[in-house]
Each structure stands twice: as structure tokens, then as C-alpha cells.
Amino acid sequence: GGNSSDAGSGSDGDKAAIAYDIGGRGDQSFNDAAYAGLAKAEKDLDIQGSEAEPSDGEGDADKVQRLTELARSGNNPVIGVGFAYAPAIKKVAPKFPKTTFGIIDDASVTGENIANIVFNEEQGSYLAGVAAAKVSKSKTVGFIGGVETPLIKKFEAGFVQGVKDTDASVNVLPQYLTQPPDFGGFSKPDLGKAAAQGQLDKKADVIYSAAGLAGSGAIEAVSKAGKWNIGVDSDQYQQKGLAPYKASILTSVTKDIEDAVFNLIKSVKDGKPETGEIRYGLDKNGVALSMSNPAFADMKDVIAAVDKAKQEIIDGKITVKTAP
Amino acid sequence: MHALVGENGAGKSTLMKILYGMQKPDEGTIAINGEQVSFSNPGDAIERGIGMVHQHFMLADNFTVLENVVLGGEKLYGIGSGARKKIKEISDAYGLGIRPDALVEDLGVADRQRVEILKVLYRGARILILDEPTAVLVPQEVDALFANLRELKAEGLTVIFISHKLGEVLSVADDITVIRRGTTVGTADPASTTTKQLAELMVGSELPSPETRESTVTDVPMLRVQDLKLTVTDPDGTVRDVLAGIDFTIHQGEVLGIAGVEGNGQTELIEALMGMRDPDAGVITLGTDDISHAPTRKRRESGIGYIPEDRHRHGVLLNAPLWENRILGHVTEKPNSRGWLLDNKAARTDTERIVREYDVRTPGIDVTAASLSGGNQQKLIVGREMSHAPKFLIAAHPTRGVDVGAQAQIWDQIREARREGLAVLLISADLDELIGLSDTLRVMYRGRLVADADPATITPEELGSAMTGAATGHLEGSEDEAR
Amino acid sequence: MSTSKTTAARPAPQKGNGRRKLTLPVVLLIVAGGLALISLVRLISGAEDITSVGQVAGALELAVPIGLAGLGGLWAERAGVINIGLEGMMILGTWFGAWAGFQWGPWMGVLFGILGGCIGGLLHAVITVTFGVNHIVSGVAINILAVGVTRYLSNFAFDGIQGGSSKQSPRIDPIDKITIPGLSDWLADLQQHHWFLISDIAGIIGGLITGLSLLTVVALLLIPATWWILWRTPFGLRLRSCGESPVAAETLGVNVYKYKYIAVTVSGGLAGLGGAFLAIVATGIYQEGQTGGRGYIGLAAMIFGNWMPGGMALGAGLFGFTDSLKLRGGAENVHAMLLLLAILLVIAVFWQLYKKKYVSAAVAAVVSALLFTWYFLTDQVPSQFVDAAPYVTTLLVLSLSAQRLRMPKANGVPYRKGEGK
Amino acid sequence: MKKFDKDRLILGFAGPVLALVVALALTTVVLLASGQNPFEPYRIMFDSASYADVQVLIINQAGTYYLAALAVAVGFRMNLFNIGVDGQYRLAAMMAALVGASVELPGPLHIALIVIVAMLVGAFWSGIAGFLKTTRGVSEVVSTIMLNSIATALVAWLILPKNFGEQPAGSNNLTTGEIAESGWFPGLPMADGAGEIYGFTFVAAGCGVLYWFALNRTRFGFDLRATGASESAAQASGVDAKKMVLTSMLISGAVAGLAGMPTLLGDTHTYSLDFPTGIGFTGITIALLGRNNPLGIALSALLIAFLDKSSASLDQYGYEKEIATIMQGLIVISVVVSYELVRRYGIRRQQQKVGEELAAGHALTTEKEAAL
Numbered sequence A: 001g002g003n004s005s006d007a008g009s010g011s012d013g014d015k016a017a018i019a020y021d022i023g024g025r026g027d028q029s030f031n032d033a034a035y036a037g038l039a040k041a042e043k044d045l046d047i048q049g050s051e052a053e054p055s056d057g058e059g060d061a062d063k064v065q066r067l068t069e070l071a072r073s074g075n076n077p078v079i080g081v082g083f084a085y086a087p088a089i090k091k092v093a094p095k096f097p098k099t100t101f102g103i104i105d106d107a108s109v110t111g112e113n114i115a116n117i118v119f120n121e122e123q124g125s126y127l128a129g130v131a132a133a134k135v136s137k138s139k140t141v142g143f144i145g146g147v148e149t150p151l152i153k154k155f156e157a158g159f160v161q162g163v164k165d166t167d168a169s170v171n172v173l174p175q176y177l178t179q180p181p182d183f184g185g186f187s188k189p190d191l192g193k194a195a196a197q198g199q200l201d202k203k204a205d206v207i208y209s210a211a212g213l214a215g216s217g218a219i220e221a222v223s224k225a226g227k228w229n230i231g232v233d234s235d236q237y238q239q240k241g242l243a244p245y246k247a248s249i250l251t252s253v254t255k256d257i258e259d260a261v262f263n264l265i266k267s268v269k270d271g272k273p274e275t276g277e278i279r280y281g282l283d284k285n286g287v288a289l290s291m292s293n294p295a296f297a298d299m300k301d302v303i304a305a306v307d308k309a310k311q312e313i314i315d316g317k318i319t320v321k322t323a324p
Numbered sequence B: 001m002h003a004l005v006g007e008n009g010a011g012k013s014t015l016m017k018i019l020y021g022m023q024k025p026d027e028g029t030i031a032i033n034g035e036q037v038s039f040s041n042p043g044d045a046i047e048r049g050i051g052m053v054h055q056h057f058m059l060a061d062n063f064t065v066l067e068n069v070v071l072g073g074e075k076l077y078g079i080g081s082g083a084r085k086k087i088k089e090i091s092d093a094y095g096l097g098i099r100p101d102a103l104v105e106d107l108g109v110a111d112r113q114r115v116e117i118l119k120v121l122y123r124g125a126r127i128l129i130l131d132e133p134t135a136v137l138v139p140q141e142v143d144a145l146f147a148n149l150r151e152l153k154a155e156g157l158t159v160i161f162i163s164h165k166l167g168e169v170l171s172v173a174d175d176i177t178v179i180r181r182g183t184t185v186g187t188a189d190p191a192s193t194t195t196k197q198l199a200e201l202m203v204g205s206e207l208p209s210p211e212t213r214e215s216t217v218t219d220v221p222m223l224r225v226q227d228l229k230l231t232v233t234d235p236d237g238t239v240r241d242v243l244a245g246i247d248f249t250i251h252q253g254e255v256l257g258i259a260g261v262e263g264n265g266q267t268e269l270i271e272a273l274m275g276m277r278d279p280d281a282g283v284i285t286l287g288t289d290d291i292s293h294a295p296t297r298k299r300r301e302s303g304i305g306y307i308p309e310d311r312h313r314h315g316v317l318l319n320a321p322l323w324e325n326r327i328l329g330h331v332t333e334k335p336n337s338r339g340w341l342l343d344n345k346a347a348r349t350d351t352e353r354i355v356r357e358y359d360v361r362t363p364g365i366d367v368t369a370a371s372l373s374g375g376n377q378q379k380l381i382v383g384r385e386m387s388h389a390p391k392f393l394i395a396a397h398p399t400r401g402v403d404v405g406a407q408a409q410i411w412d413q414i415r416e417a418r419r420e421g422l423a424v425l426l427i428s429a430d431l432d433e434l435i436g437l438s439d440t441l442r443v444m445y446r447g448r449l450v451a452d453a454d455p456a457t458i459t460p461e462e463l464g465s466a467m468t469g470a471a472t473g474h475l476e477g478s479e480d481e482a483r
Numbered sequence C: 001m002s003t004s005k006t007t008a009a010r011p012a013p014q015k016g017n018g019r020r021k022l023t024l025p026v027v028l029l030i031v032a033g034g035l036a037l038i039s040l041v042r043l044i045s046g047a048e049d050i051t052s053v054g055q056v057a058g059a060l061e062l063a064v065p066i067g068l069a070g071l072g073g074l075w076a077e078r079a080g081v082i083n084i085g086l087e088g089m090m091i092l093g094t095w096f097g098a099w100a101g102f103q104w105g106p107w108m109g110v111l112f113g114i115l116g117g118c119i120g121g122l123l124h125a126v127i128t129v130t131f132g133v134n135h136i137v138s139g140v141a142i143n144i145l146a147v148g149v150t151r152y153l154s155n156f157a158f159d160g161i162q163g164g165s166s167k168q169s170p171r172i173d174p175i176d177k178i179t180i181p182g183l184s185d186w187l188a189d190l191q192q193h194h195w196f197l198i199s200d201i202a203g204i205i206g207g208l209i210t211g212l213s214l215l216t217v218v219a220l221l222l223i224p225a226t227w228w229i230l231w232r233t234p235f236g237l238r239l240r241s242c243g244e245s246p247v248a249a250e251t252l253g254v255n256v257y258k259y260k261y262i263a264v265t266v267s268g269g270l271a272g273l274g275g276a277f278l279a280i281v282a283t284g285i286y287q288e289g290q291t292g293g294r295g296y297i298g299l300a301a302m303i304f305g306n307w308m309p310g311g312m313a314l315g316a317g318l319f320g321f322t323d324s325l326k327l328r329g330g331a332e333n334v335h336a337m338l339l340l341l342a343i344l345l346v347i348a349v350f351w352q353l354y355k356k357k358y359v360s361a362a363v364a365a366v367v368s369a370l371l372f373t374w375y376f377l378t379d380q381v382p383s384q385f386v387d388a389a390p391y392v393t394t395l396l397v398l399s400l401s402a403q404r405l406r407m408p409k410a411n412g413v414p415y416r417k418g419e420g421k
Numbered sequence D: 001m002k003k004f005d006k007d008r009l010i011l012g013f014a015g016p017v018l019a020l021v022v023a024l025a026l027t028t029v030v031l032l033a034s035g036q037n038p039f040e041p042y043r044i045m046f047d048s049a050s051y052a053d054v055q056v057l058i059i060n061q062a063g064t065y066y067l068a069a070l071a072v073a074v075g076f077r078m079n080l081f082n083i084g085v086d087g088q089y090r091l092a093a094m095m096a097a098l099v100g101a102s103v104e105l106p107g108p109l110h111i112a113l114i115v116i117v118a119m120l121v122g123a124f125w126s127g128i129a130g131f132l133k134t135t136r137g138v139s140e141v142v143s144t145i146m147l148n149s150i151a152t153a154l155v156a157w158l159i160l161p162k163n164f165g166e167q168p169a170g171s172n173n174l175t176t177g178e179i180a181e182s183g184w185f186p187g188l189p190m191a192d193g194a195g196e197i198y199g200f201t202f203v204a205a206g207c208g209v210l211y212w213f214a215l216n217r218t219r220f221g222f223d224l225r226a227t228g229a230s231e232s233a234a235q236a237s238g239v240d241a242k243k244m245v246l247t248s249m250l251i252s253g254a255v256a257g258l259a260g261m262p263t264l265l266g267d268t269h270t271y272s273l274d275f276p277t278g279i280g281f282t283g284i285t286i287a288l289l290g291r292n293n294p295l296g297i298a299l300s301a302l303l304i305a306f307l308d309k310s311s312a313s314l315d316q317y318g319y320e321k322e323i324a325t326i327m328q329g330l331i332v333i334s335v336v337v338s339y340e341l342v343r344r345y346g347i348r349r350q351q352q353k354v355g356e357e358l359a360a361g362h363a364l365t366t367e368k369e370a371a372l
Ligand SMILES: Nc1ncnc2c1ncn2[C@@H]1O[C@H](COP(=O)(O)OP(=O)(O)OP(=O)(O)O)[C@@H](O)[C@H]1O
Pocket: B007, B008, B009, B010, B011, B371, B372, B373, B374, B375, B376, B401, B402, B403, D350, D351, D352, D354, D355, D356, D358
């Protein structure tokens, strides 16, 4: 017995841990990207990694317990994937001043030993908007958001601004699949498909879906209609599951969670732990537009416009809104 | 035609269920035409030419007659026009008057009974088992039924039938077997036996009669019903009158009996009196209070006792212990509760008293009502209702399915309460009971009280014919002026 | 007191069909009226999408899984077994469908999806029929078990396989789709003209025959097939008798256990087919959580449809239609629906006035007025409310339509052989 | 009579215990079949549950489950199937958090206000289903399923920053704002940082007592049970069935509203997008497992909470966490099957006894002796 479930060993080797968001490993997006970062650190930095998955419908107390357990067993850093970990990290971090806590997608809880890893999704989406406006012939483009949360609205805001700044006459059709806390909008591809079909019927010829796995339904529909997709999070052109539709995936707005996680682990290992807000924007390639589809890479004027916009954002000439 | 008699719980139904393959005997043999058989399910029995009409209707209400009849026997004539033709044929041959496409729930009891018989004939049964087929029929219907049965007998069919009405047993049976506590205690020859002897054979005691000895009627009105009307809206939107202006008064110490074929509004009348249905027009006055639209609970609190016609639906909670059933319907009254709280202890003590005083046969008050036999459940209900000193009692078929011994007890209790000023509305299909117990008789037909009669002079046959609507007004002009 | 037309409390109806029966012309008239109304709303609101080919096709695809689950519920409940485990059986269907589908092709997937559902149904039958356990408990347990089992198995079956993970299967090859070449295009064209009524009819028919998956055809055929089997065959008669009065059935030699087993297993199979449809046709992939409560919606559709195949299909269609509306530019479409609802309520006001139900009429009038105001003061409905549209619609339809639902009489009642009175 | 009771007690315990053993055996088979160590997961789970902090988690979670299950049980007792506890719970927690965050009152008053708002909102939401059932005959199964989804939409709209919610700076979450400390329900701290048991957990336990008392010791409870046992008999006994449906639906919703309080008042102090969901559905399982009996529900809630929490760390040891879900399903099935078998056995015994004593003919004397 004992009082805590984690009166574990001290630190023998270097250990790092991630605690997943709902969905856990295997979601082919967010969580998997974080895992990739951990895996990379295991390989390159000789770190011993641990992972922990949440259960459905759990509360903050469970997250507190999970983080405490991971910290007690000597993991450093302990990274919470997703903004839902914010209240838990706020409670746990002060108890382990020597451990670095990372949190992805949240900058609201701060502390000496908290690293807030945030991304400028709106900037990447802006570029997607530029590309979409340039590529669209019908002057209609679509945006599909999985669940209507502030995070996904950031994608919408950037995209719409990018489109309008490029060509004000292009019409953007936004559509969300479900409302929180019904997160089915990230896991029901048939909803994505129906939404995409609706936009296609309204003559949209470029559709940007930020809908997790539900996006695959949209990609399928768009691909069959011979129109353009814009993917999200990782480079979906490369994704095995989407191989049949890859030709239609113009580009993807990537979010480099993998490197962010790796960097945090590395900084701790190097004895200079990151702390405070670490913002990944276009400047650090934390968010970017992928170029792996040769068809896209060949569109010189589009690429030029995208590059120009990118530079302007980096230079601060354009500020991208974070809410529509 | 072989009759089987015996008191409640003697094992008649059980025996028949065994014959029909629904239950398995522990030991013993069954032989048909000299050939030994054993059935594992009713299907086997049907194949052997046995057909059974159960004590309780075995019909699916939401099915048509046709569907009910062909069910299980689809191979015989299909389920379509062939079957329809066959049903019409049988129906015509025996004058059953059955329409194959009517929904069973729209049929009255007598029609249902005939559907049951048709079901059996449809399968070509040679041995017919009828478990209390006459319990819910009026005399004319009983006669019609027996006429049908005689015809069948003439064709060489064997009929086994069970009845508590010893008179009819003697009149139609060729042979009688009496059973008690699961064993045969004797046989009787209908030609040389009287009902009295038969009853004594059954229970070892005398056959009680429901006769009321002296009149206790006062001129203080207890319940007055004026021009009561009730309509219902059918699923198809048509509006029907089920009570079309009912008028009557029951005085203290008076038993008003209402005769009528089931389905002529008696149930609705009771429900309107109990507050389970809200009448569309009319006034109900209890004592001096207008209770026309009072909620059921208030009516019960102000002294209406209720012995329901369907005890399982309206009288008891089958899966609750006896002492909780004692609380049912009187939860707001002493000794069951004090203020908002239940008084379980007092209720239990009082249950024990009822069990004792009303001779409820049970090992204790913690057994569920379901484990009691129907008669004992009925005694519990009577005991419960009488324990709250009702001013007015609704007694619907108070002795239905109750054996002769228990019947006598229940009659006694009603008489006793009446002597103390209780007003009783008695509804019963048992015309002897109705005539014997009532001070005044009324006949209900199609939602109206169409006739009245003096129980002292009327015969069951006359009453029966009025029940079919054949006679109206004051029946059998005798010297006593009808009230 | 009138001397006339009082009938007995239980009058024998004079004709066999004394009950409410809508005749074909009446039904057609109602349908035509509804269509005209929708068309009118489309013209006024400019929401051209509400009867477009794509909308109807989308509605169909969204309705099929719900309808199959509902059909499953119908089979079980007609035999007297409440099936709240449809969701779990559907989950089994998605998983097994995808598992077999990605390895051996979509039709094998369909087969295995059905089998997976059947396993769930069989388990439900064992628990409820043989052991006589409360049907709801059993269903809830099966839902839990299905979630656990499929998630557990995914770790072994999909993880590490190309394109799969512990949450999803690899992609499954699609099932052939049929489109009647000339006709579909012509109808789509016709619809594009946005003419009153004609375009709407073209859109609806077009939606029903364009890009139709063969499995959708199968699913659609299952509705009349179910009706035929349950209402026109001896087998169906026996099965239904188990839901109406098992004791009566028993006395006629029907093996009630057998029919209940068959019904509940078929029920599971149908729900499983619904799951397989989701995985194979609707999405081409198994995805953890992809059923997302459709089993429950199917159950609701069945109750909505009064335990009848046609009614159930109507309910599922309503869900599919509103779901599709909301997903295809909901803000505008649902806005148009406000107008439709308001007009319908005006009709309801007149109907209630005619029936002299003044309170109902007043309520309907007030609500209608509010809707008109809402419609004219706004251009869109907030996306959050758009999401609620299918559910609000169902509630409204259910509470406005007169309640004549009748479930099988012995539904949910435990039955034991030889215990009938 | 004493003997009946002792039998009942033995039977009552034998059933579930046997069922648990069967469920464990079946789970072991699953583990074996998938080539995993069949015993190690149990050891990990029990180990994990032997730590104080996990125990606190289990108790807190059980408190929430308990309230949700009571809400379901109130309906079940009347044969009303309130699938909508989840929606009622979420909407109530959200509105209560909104109100709680927008006012400042002295401690107990503040808490009381929040709790009352939660109960009222929960009751209002379930009341819609109750109203539709009593006035329009809409099946509560359908309407509560619909209302769950409508609640989702409503909460999503209300919590938008442009309406009543807020988005904390730097956060991607939406919340209702934090409730001031006067509105926090004090908890019971455990030694050595094992966390604290939410104070509201004790309120939950109190609700269980109240539930038992109301149901078994009051007139209202008798009417409610009677209606559940036989609606027709209850109606004949003077119960206004419609009123009863509405009342029990309202009570059920009010209790469902309470289910969010342990978390809200004891932990988060705000409602946000990641507030726990699905509690109502777990509540259905627990109510059924506990046979709508307050003590049974308590044990079931603890059991399910135990399985939830103690299995949380399985994946860190290389086992699939889903094994706990499978175990839950199997436990529910085997427990209810064994209840049923035991019940049948009990009924047979009872009938035999009744039969025997009647046959022996001394039922009456026995009764009289017992009464004396
Ligand atoms: N398997 C059994 N073994 C022994 N007794 C049994 C069994 N099943 C039922 N009983 C007894 O049978 C009785 C059930 O009564 P039932 O309703 O069948 O009686 P009944 O003959 O119809 O009597 P009544 O005429 O009073 O209605 C109870 O007393 C019950 O204890």
C-alpha cells in the first residue's frame, strides 16, 4: 500500500511522457503527431517514453491524477496533449517544480515550469485561403470544420481572410459537422462526405476540411467530383489511408506538433527547459503549407502568391484574425 | 359430454393443461382411444385432435379473428382466402356468426368465446376441452353455446367442460367427475344428482344461497346519479356515447344490482363513479357532496369502497407483499399512514387482522399477492375495502372465480355491512347472485338503464332476456311498486 | 336526450376496416400537398437546395443506417423483445464489416457485418428470452460490451496494418453504384430550372436514383420485404403473435422461444447491416465511434413509425432529410424550414379551430407568429440551432400529430413457457 | 417469517458474488484468447486501487455516478425510461455554473443558489419530456433522446463568448467563467496529498437516504411504487397517473441536475467544453445493475467507478484498457442473469411454501401463532 499510486522509482534514465487527448494514439492526427515527436526523441535522444490515454467523458480530477502519476514516476517533461489539460496542469505543476510540464494548444495557464506550445493555425489557414482563391475557377470555396470549437474557428478565420484578401469576389461556404461536446464531427466521415457534397453542389471547387477523420469523407467526395482538397494537421497527401485520393489533395495546412514535442523533450534533456509560451508560426515552420503534391508545386503563380503572403505575415504586414 | 367440477384450486385447469400438453405430469398416463400418449407441447395435443378453450381468453387483441384462428394452423388452409372461406364455412355450419376480418379487441365476450371455439373446430379437433366457458355469458348465450355443443356431440365429438354453475352442469353433462385437492373424489350421474349433493361432494359443505333475508333499505339517499353521460372517441375519430344519461339513487342499506351483458357500459359506469373517467355531463352526489369531478383519491377518502371486476388490473399489486396490498387504495387513511408518512407497522398488524378475519389462506403477510390463489386474493380485497367502513361499495363481480365456500363468506360480509347502512352497487354476471343479493334491480343496455325489476319475483331467464334488449320498462308487473 | 344513434360501449363495427385507414388517394393527396408547400417555401426563401438531387441523395444515404437499425428494432419488438442494444449491434456491424471488407472485398464485409450484428442479437436473445432478464438491462449491457470488444479487437486487427490504426480500419473498396445515365441527368437538369413543383419532383426522384449504391437498393428493398414477411406469411404471423400474446401463441403450438430467437437475431443482423453500410458505403472505413448514437435514433424512428415498416421508413427519412439539410449549408436551409414550419402551423391553427380546440389553436398561432418573425428578421439560423433541427423537428412532429401509437401488447413483457394463466 | 428473510439475504448475496466470479472467468478467457497474460491486469488494477489517491478518485466518481443513477432509478421505479439524464445533467451544470459565476453571495447561500438552479434546470428539461408524455402521449424514450441532442446544441450556443460564455485569454476552451470561492463546496482533504473527497459526495449519499425514505416511508413513495408496479391498479387506488408521470419526471430531472454538482462545486468551478459527458448513460447501467435500490446502486456505482479508475493505468503496462469495458459489460450481464435465476428460485420456493402450508391446512394457525 501507500498513499499514492505513483510512489515510483526515481530518475534512473531520462524519461519523458505524453498524456493524450480524447481519441488517443491511432487517431492519425493530433495525438499521433505528438507520439511521433516522442518516438523521435526515444530514437534520437535515447529517452524512455511513456504514454497515457484518457477515458471517455473523464473529468479534470482524472487528468490531475494522470499527470501526477507521470511526474512522480520521474518523467520530465510531462506533456499534456490538448487544451483540456490546462486546469490539470495548473494544479499539478506547482507540486513538481523540478519537472517541466508541456501543454499543447493552450497559453492560459502559466508557470515557471510550464511550457505552452501553441500554433498559429490561422496563419497556415490564411495561406490555404490564398491558394484556394487562386486555384478556384468557380469563385466558390468550402470550409468544413469538424466540431465548432474556438480552435477550429481559428482555421476558418484564417482561411476566410486569406481567400478574401486574395480575391474578394470568391465566396466561402463554411460548414461545421457537430457542436461540442459531441465530438462525432471528428470521427464520422459520412458527415464530412455529406457536407462536402453539399458544397460541391453549390459549385465549390476547393474544399478545406479541418475535421480530423471526418475529413476523409470530405476528401473522398471532393476527389470523386474531380475538385481540389486542402488537408489539415499533417501532410495528408502522404497519408496511406488516403492514397486513392492523393491526386486531389492540393496541399495541407500542417501543424508541426511532432517537432514541438521533440524540441521540448530535447530542451529538458539539454538542461535548458523551455518555459512560457512557445509559439509556432509560419516563421519557424511550425505551421506551413505542404508542397508534396507535384501538381501544386507546379502552379507557379499560386506558389508565388502564397510565398508573398507568407512573407508578409512573417514581417507583420498582415495580421491574421483568430476568430471569424 | 363430460363435466369436471371442483372448488377453486382443485386442479381442474391444471389437469386440462396437462391433457393439452401445456404442462408435464410428474407421473401417470394419458390414453386417447386406448392409445397411450405423451405430449411435450400443445402442438402434439392438437395433432392428436385435442382442442382447448381456456379459462382465460387466449386471443391476441390486436389481431383479426382470421389471424387468431389460423395462427399455428397455417398449413391447414393457408392464411389468406382459403382460410377465410373455411372460417365462414364453420361459422355458418354452427351458427357462430363470426366475421373473419373483425379485430378481436372490438368483439364482446360472447363473440370472443365463439372465436375460441372456432379456433378449436378449425383444427378439426375431436376432443374439446372447455374450461369455464360459461363464466362470462348471460343465460341466453349459455343456451346458445350448449346448443352448439350438443350439435358437436351429435357429430361424434367428445367434450370435456368445466363449470362452477352446477345447475348447468347437471342439465347438459352426460357424466360428471368431481375433483378436490388434485384427486378424484367421486363421480356423479347427472340424472340422479341434485346440485346440493354435487356441492357437498365438492366441498363437503352445504351450497350457500345468496338470498337476502330481510330488507334493510332506508330512505336516506347515499348515492345519487343524475343524467350521467360519457362519450369516448374511437381511434377513427368517431364519437360514441357509452353512458347515455344514467339515473339512479342508492339508499343507505340498499343493494342496487345492475344486470347487463358485458360491454354495455357497466365498466364505464364504475369507472365514472370511481373517478377514473371524467363524465361529460351529469351529477354524482355522495351523501350531500357533489363528487362528479372529484379525483379518485378524494372519493375513496370520502367513503367509496371498490371491489373491481378485474382484480389483477385494478385490485392488487401482484408482485408486492400482502401488507403493501393492504395499503393500496387507502394510503392516505389510517392505519396505513400518519400525515405524509406511511405507518408500515400499523399496516402490517392490520393486514394480519384481515388475513385472520377474512380467512385469507396464506402462510404470512410477506408473501406476494401473486402467490395467492385468485379466491384468496379476492378475500384480501374484500377485507381491505370493508376495513375502511365504506358508506358506498362498488362490488363488481365480487365472487367471480371464487369457490362456493369463499362465495358464501363474501356474501355474508356484504349483507352484514348493508345491515349497518352500507349502500352497494352490485354488478355481476351471475344472475343468481344478482337476484339473491339485490334490493333493487336495473338492466343496463347500450349505455342506458332500460329496465328495472323486483328481485323477489323475477327469474334469471326473464332478466336474461331483458339484458339482450328484448324487454324494457318495468319487468314482470308485480304488486310492489318499483321505486 | 336524443333517441338516436347511441351505440353499445363495444359496438361491433359494421365493416372489417372500421379503423382509421388512409386510402391511397388520400395519401397521394397529402403527399402532393406537402410537396407543393415545400416547393412554395423554396421559391419564397430561395433555398434552392432543399429539394435538390444532392440533398435527396444525401438524405437517403444518411437515412439508410438509421432505417436499418429501425427495421432491426421492428423485428425484435414485433416479437415482443425491446431492443435498446441496436447501437451495440450496429457497432459490431461496422467493425466486422470493415474487418472482412478490407481483406476480402465489400460484399464479404456486408456479410460479416450482418453476422457481427447477429452475434449481438443472439446474445440479446439468450439473455432476454432464455434467462428472462429485463430487456433494457440486456440491451444496455450489449452496448457496453460491443464498445469494449470492438475497441479491444482493433488493437490486434487494425493496428499496424497499412492505413489502419487502433481506431480505424484500412480503407475498404467501394460497392458499385448505379446511376441511370440519361434519366438522372435529365432530372438533375430539370431540377436546376427551379420551377415550381416540377423541379422539386425531379429533384426528389433524381436524388433517389442517382449514385445509388447497390447496398442502398438492398436496404430499401428490405422495408417492403419486412412488411411482406411479417404481415403476409405464416412465419410473420407467428412471429408477431409472440409480440402480441405469446401465451395464446403457445396454446396453438407455436414455439414462442424459437420465433423470439429468430426475430432478435434477425434484428441484430439488420442493425449489423446498418453498421456495415456506415463502414462500407457511407464512409469506406471503420472508425471508432462512427455509429454515434444512430442505433438509438433508429429506435426512435421505429417508435415514431408506430412499429410499422412504412412509418419507420418515414421517421428515418425525416432524420436523414433534416440531417442532410443541416450538413449541406444548414444555416440557409434550416432558415427556410422556419418558414415551412410557420406555414404548417397556420394550417394547424385552422384545423384546430375547425375542431373547436381553441387553446391548441391559440398556442399554434402564437408559435407560428414567432416563427414568422424569426424568419423575416434573420437571414440565417445560428449553426448551433441548425444542429438541433432534426431533433426539434421530430419532437414537433410527434407532439403535433395525434398520438395513436400502439406498440405490440406483450412487448418487453417477460415470457416463460407454461406459465400462462 | 424470519426464515424467509434469512433465505432472501443469503440468496441476495450469493447471486452477485457468483456473477462476479463468472464475469471474471469470462474476461480471463478473453485475455487468454488474445494471447495475453490472464491475471496480470487484475493485479495491476487491484494494486492501483490500493493507493489512496486512486481511492479518492473512485469515491468521487462514484458520487457523481450515484446521483445520475438515482435520477434514472426514480424514473425506472415508475416504468419511465429517462434516457435524457445526460442532457439534463449537462444543461443543468452549465446553467448553474453561469448563474454561480455571475453572482457573489455569502458561502452557503451561494452554493444553495447554484444547487437550486441546477435542480430547476434539470427538472425543466426533463419536464418537457414529462409534459409531452402526459399531454401528447409522446414516448419519453424518443423525446429524451431528442432532448439530449437539443441540450447539446443549446449549451453550445449559450457558451459562445458572444452570448454568455467566455474564452480565457490564450485558451482554446470556452467556459462559463469561474465561480467565486464562496460558491465552492468544501471537500474532505485526505492525508499526503491524496486529494480531497468532494463534499458533495456526502450530499449524494444523503440523496440516497432521502430516496430510500421517500420511496419506502412516505405516501408519495407508495403511490410512485404502486404506479410502477401496475399503472391500472395505482389509478384505481387513487393515484393520478398523469400527475405522477410528470412529478417523477421532474424529480428525475432535478436529481440529474445534481449529478453535475460534485464536479462543478468541488473541482472545476466552471463549466467548459471538456466537462465530463456520458454520465447519464453510465447512470442507466448503474441503476439497472443496482436494481433501483439505493444500496444496490451505491455498490454498483462503486464497482463501476472502481473499474473505470483502476483500469486507467493498464495501458502504461502494455495492456489494453478496453478490457475494463469488456469486464463491465460482462459483469452487467452475469449479474442480472444471476439476479433473475435467484429470483425465479425464490418465487418457486415461496410458492412451494404457500402450497405446502395450505396443503397441510395449518396456514391459519401458523399465522395466528406468528401474530401472537
Ligand atoms: N409450483 C407450485 N408448487 C406448489 N404450489 C404452487 C406452485 N405454483 C403455484 N402454486 C400455488 O398455487 C396457488 C396459485 O393459485 P391459482 O390462482 O392457480 O389457484 P386457483 O386454483 O385458480 O384458485 P382460485 O380459485 O382461488 O383462483 C398459490 O397458492 C400458489 O402458492
